[in-house]
Amino acid sequence: MLNSGPKLLVALDYSTADQCLALVKQLNPSLCRLKIGKELFTAAGPGVVESVQKLGFDVFLDLKFHDIPNTVAGAVKSAANLGVWMLNVHACGGARMMEAAVAALQAYQHKPLLIAVTVLTSMDESDLLGVGIKEAPETVVQRLARLAKDSGMDGVVSSAKEVNAMKSALGPAFLSITPGIRPATAAVGDQKRVVTPEQAIANGSDYIVVGRPITQAENPAQACAAIAASIAD
Numbered sequence: 001m002l003n004s005g006p007k008l009l010v011a012l013d014y015s016t017a018d019q020c021l022a023l024v025k026q027l028n029p030s031l032c033r034l035k036i037g038k039e040l041f042t043a044a045g046p047g048v049v050e051s052v053q054k055l056g057f058d059v060f061l062d063l064k065f066h067d068i069p070n071t072v073a074g075a076v077k078s079a080a081n082l083g084v085w086m087l088n089v090h091a092c093g094g095a096r097m098m099e100a101a102v103a104a105l106q107a108y109q110h111k112p113l114l115i116a117v118t119v120l121t122s123m124d125e126s127d128l129l130g131v132g133i134k135e136a137p138e139t140v141v142q143r144l145a146r147l148a149k150d151s152g153m154d155g156v157v158s159s160a161k162e163v164n165a166m167k168s169a170l171g172p173a174f175l176s177i178t179p180g181i182r183p184a185t186a187a188v189g190d191q192k193r194v195v196t197p198e199q200a201i202a203n204g205s206d207y208i209v210v211g212r213p214i215t216q217a218e219n220p221a222q223a224c225a226a227i228a229a230s231i232a233d
């Protein structure tokens, strides 16, 4: 099953492949998977995805595609051809865009998991109003999550605090990927509503995204192992 294996996704927020690989070489692919986002991918390209995959890691390609259906379908195929384990698109690209993403993977034997971003957690009510959306962020999140499910997506990125409500509304099989995670002893940094790894998994998160508590730790391997152990069955 694609969604068995480590539930811990380490966010590689670096600007060079060298920095990224120096960290990754200290990690163990049986304990974690890796998230590569726009900063690293734009700087280092597909080569960095291939390099970490060669070291045995699964990759969540966090590029949040949002474009016309035909273009997103093409981007999704390019990501699948790279062999990534998970990728994401913006739910506000609409049902036809998400359906095109799902259809693009139909012919693949090993399909990456397709995840939707609902409302960016950096956006509050006034930001939504600025783009013409008059509802509360939670209402918009719920509506876009349902649209993502109905379009055939595998899950959504959400706050660990919202997983319970999301799972009740959409069922336990619809995956929940949750950032904003901090072990009780770690610095919170710029995250606002943090949840511990244990609490996130107890709430029903399928995968937790953890960046700086591992990448900035004095001993990243130890920090990663400790978080992995804290959420082991």
Ligand code: C5P
Pocket: 011, 012, 013, 037, 120, 121, 122, 157, 179, 180, 181, 189, 191, 209, 210, 211, 212, 213
């Ligand atoms: O270092 P930290 O654990 O805060 O990193 C969290 C990662 O999850 C970063 O890559 C960040 O961009 C991403 N993320 C987030 N909140 C969201 C979506 C993604 O923190 N709502």
